[in-house]
Amino acid sequence: MSWSGPGDGGSGRRGYHHGNLREALIEAALELIGAKGPAGFTIAEAARLAGVSPAAPYRHFRDADALLAEVALRGYDRFAEQLATAWNGGRPEAVRAFEDLGRAYLAFARGEPAYYAAMFDSRLNIDAHPGLQAAADRAFAVLREAADGVASTLPNGRRPPSLMMALHIWAMAHGIASLFVREGPSRRKLPMAAEDLLEAGVLIYLQSLGLAGGE
Amino acid sequence: MSWSGPGDGGSGRRGYHHGNLREALIEAALELIGAKGPAGFTIAEAARLAGVSPAAPYRHFRDADALLAEVALRGYDRFAEQLATAWNGGRPEAVRAFEDLGRAYLAFARGEPAYYAAMFDSRLNIDAHPGLQAAADRAFAVLREAADGVASTLPNGRRPPSLMMALHIWAMAHGIASLFVREGPSRRKLPMAAEDLLEAGVLIYLQSLGLAGGE
DNA sequence: AGCTCATGTAAACAGCTTTTACATGAGTCG
DNA sequence: CGACTCATGTAAAAGCTGTTTACATGAGCT
Numbered sequence: 001m002s003w004s005g006p007g008d009g010g011s012g013r014r015g016y017h018h019g020n021l022r023e024a025l026i027e028a029a030l031e032l033i034g035a036k037g038p039a040g041f042t043i044a045e046a047a048r049l050a051g052v053s054p055a056a057p058y059r060h061f062r063d064a065d066a067l068l069a070e071v072a073l074r075g076y077d078r079f080a081e082q083l084a085t086a087w088n089g090g091r092p093e094a095v096r097a098f099e100d101l102g103r104a105y106l107a108f109a110r111g112e113p114a115y116y117a118a119m120f121d122s123r124l125n126i127d128a129h130p131g132l133q134a135a136a137d138r139a140f141a142v143l144r145e146a147a148d149g150v151a152s153t154l155p156n157g158r159r160p161p162s163l164m165m166a167l168h169i170w171a172m173a174h175g176i177a178s179l180f181v182r183e184g185p186s187r188r189k190l191p192m193a194a195e196d197l198l199e200a201g202v203l204i205y206l207q208s209l210g211l212a213g214g215e
Numbered sequence: 216m217s218w219s220g221p222g223d224g225g226s227g228r229r230g231y232h233h234g235n236l237r238e239a240l241i242e243a244a245l246e247l248i249g250a251k252g253p254a255g256f257t258i259a260e261a262a263r264l265a266g267v268s269p270a271a272p273y274r275h276f277r278d279a280d281a282l283l284a285e286v287a288l289r290g291y292d293r294f295a296e297q298l299a300t301a302w303n304g305g306r307p308e309a310v311r312a313f314e315d316l317g318r319a320y321l322a323f324a325r326g327e328p329a330y331y332a333a334m335f336d337s338r339l340n341i342d343a344h345p346g347l348q349a350a351a352d353r354a355f356a357v358l359r360e361a362a363d364g365v366a367s368t369l370p371n372g373r374r375p376p377s378l379m380m381a382l383h384i385w386a387m388a389h390g391i392a393s394l395f396v397r398e399g400p401s402r403r404k405l406p407m408a409a410e411d412l413l414e415a416g417v418l419i420y421l422q423s424l425g426l427a428g429g430e
Numbered sequence: 431a432g433c434t435c436a437t438g439t440a441a442a443c444a445g446c447t448t449t450t451a452c453a454t455g456a457g458t459c460g
Numbered sequence: 461c462g463a464c465t466c467a468t469g470t471a472a473a474a475g476c477t478g479t480t481t482a483c484a485t486g487a488g489c490t
Contacts, residue, residue: 072400
């Protein structure tokens, strides 16, 4: 527990005023979403976790959706960051970095289920929360850039459209994350690691475009 | 509207006793899920739609999740049925039938959003509702069978593992449905029809395995 | 005709959301 | 230093919801 300075990001109290309620509520929301899904967290329970009255959160968020949207927003940012780190500008080698990107996708879904749920599984209307769309776009831009980097490996004539590539890979990664990694009604047991399934799928896909890994 | 016999599947009333409340509740749930998502339907509102008191549904379903599970169960059955119809035993030609299967997948997500949401987007714990897992298995079995049919096109040596194929295609179809077809926080505009995106992805994937469409 | 039991209602309790009026105290300014 | 201001907290209340309990109804059987 870091107790540095006046603000303590956690649930501590220093008196009548919390000191850092906004952050404490976001942490509480993450905890609750992780435990019970995006529909299973309530303002009241987040307030209880933060040690304040049920009305206090309304000083910081208009309603539960606004809090959820803030969580999703931060999730997209972390997501984009982790994907970009994995891609690493296509180094040391484009196809290899692309696989790393896929593994990072699943690692995020596995390691940050609360963020992932807020981003992809919630009732949020993306139009009603300005900034969410832009944050999602920034995350997708990493994928797009990576697809572009891989496509550029090929000579100009045989170069596949990188937007389509990005969409296909995104769909497969998201599908695997939704179906086989995350909790949910349709989660299934796999005869292999989800990461290996995705890697195989990506390699088969890339091979078809003339982009095989060790060819 | 079929008004055959004593039961009228809709919301009509015939007196103190509803006559067909169970079915009416399922229809109400479908309507509400379609309008507001799996988290946006309540027992109370379903009861209101069916014209009964808020306590009446509990004679038929233990709680809201049980009603949701019944909807999901029926959804999996319809889903399996429509996929099987599209696949049609691999006729007239395996790869072509496989593409039809993909289109049927998206058509279901598009045409029956309420069922699809109950099946894939809900808070249901699949273990807590016996029968759900089996119903989901039946739907996946169609995909598996189709992948097997396509793989059998090839000579024994170059035949890819059909389970892996089925998982890859399922993931891509589900990913496209989740990201680009259904409502949700991450839904994005596409520069093409989702069906075309999926078809292109499937063809690229199959081509890599030596199963190109008109090759 | 009368019994039985599935299926309905009414009423009550508890939790969540959101609003309103009020309380606190941190920071600022004379 | 003392007083003002305002963001940030509380308490209380109204109106939702889910769920349980005791009671009412009437359909179908004997």
